[in-house]
Amino acid sequence: MLFGAxxxxxxxxxxxxRRHEQAQKINELxxxxxxxxxxxxxxAADARFGDSGITDQDILIIAVxxxxxxxxxSLLRSVPTAIPLCFIQNGMGHLELLNTLPQETILVSTVEHGAKRLDDRTVSHNGVGQMNLSVYKGNYDMEERFPKSYDPRFPICFHEEYRTIMTKKLMANALINPLTVIFQVKNGRLVDNPYYYELLKLMFEEIYSIFPLGDKEVLFNSIIGICKNTKQNTSSMLKDIQEGRKTEIDAILGYILKVAERKGAKVKAIQMAYVMVKGIEQERR
Incomplete structure (x- = not known):
């Protein structure tokens, strides 16, 4: 709904x-x-329950x-191959799945905004960030063809190399999401509480040892900046826990643990955080 708005x-x-009631409310109001x-x-937006008309779009943004x-x-494979698909999922575990799709153009994106759905037609934009977009497959002029947002509160930034933006977002998600679940706090407390901050730094060091991406200090400061920019936000993983839903812990820390295993790296803090979130998830569900 944030993208739609x-x-x-x-x-x-x-x-x-996914539900007829939501489509009806958006169409009416x-x-x-x-x-x-x-x-x-x-x-105003055209809302449809199910997939009626999904093959008639200029581009599809997949936000599940x-x-x-x-x-x-199977549904996406039935979409004409000329229609670009844009995926905005957390983590990087889904990239292998994208390789099975026949589409000529596949885009991937990371989203830094803080947003919360209040009801079937209402979304609250709590933290202004940006959308980072890159081409995963095919030839696509992003600046020319991707839908424009002229609102300064929804900037879209184009990047040539997808792996860099996705790894940076993976690292932020791997730190902020699990720790806010474990400590049951909003994002900003990870910086304000010196003990939470120490664990954040420890986990960052472990992740950086697996993904040594550019200047370490600059990267860490950018993650701290996200915490501060979204300090009043409840992370998506904590919201999932609070509402009894499945989390994306396997897509985030689970993916990092698999990469660490392949590289023979010891990441005890990451392993501990993963197990703790899985335990909390099981209790809440």
């Missing part, structure tokens, strides 16, 4: 929903966008959780 201000957007709980905008992707693969 911002892109829908300049484009005809279709939202494909539009998408309600709350910006930091102060400003409200209502954006990573663990739900396997259920969509």
């Amino acid at each position: 911002y892109l829908g201000q300049n484009h005809a957007v279709t939202i494909f929903t 539009g998408i309600s966008l709350f910006i930091k709980e102060a400003e409200e905008k209502v954006i 959780k990573q663990y739900d992707l396997p259920q969509l693969i």
Whole structure:
């Protein structure tokens, strides 16, 4: 709904929903966008229950959780190969799945915004970040062809190399999501509480030993910046726990543990965080 609200201000957007009731509400009342709980905008959108009309789009943005992707693969394979697909899942475990799709163009994206769905047609934009977009497969002029957002609160940044942006987001997710679940706190507390901060640094060191991506200090500071920018946000993983849903811990820390095993790296803090989140998830579910 966040993408629909911002892109829908300049484009005809279709939202494909899992429930008829949600499609009906969006069609009748539009998408309600709350910006930091102060400003409200209502954006008209065409909402459809199921996949009716999914093959008639200029581009498809797939916004489901990573663990739900396997259920969509057969549907996505039926989409004409000329229609670009854009995936915005957390983690990197789904990249192998994308290799099985026949589409000529596949895009991947990371999203730094803080957003929360309030009801079937209302989304609150709590932390302004940016969307990072890159081509995973095919030839695609992103600046020319990707839908535009002219609102400065929804910037879209284009990158030539997908692995860099996805690894950076993976690292941020691997630190912020599990730790907010373990300590049951909002994002900003990971920086404000010196003991939480120490564990954040320890886990960062372990992850960086597996993914030595550029300047270590710059990368760590960028993750701290995300914590501060979204300090009042409840992380997506903590929201999943609070609402009794499955988390993406396997797609995030699980993926890192698999890479660490292949490289023969010892990552005890990551292993501990993974097991703790899995235990909390089982208790809450």
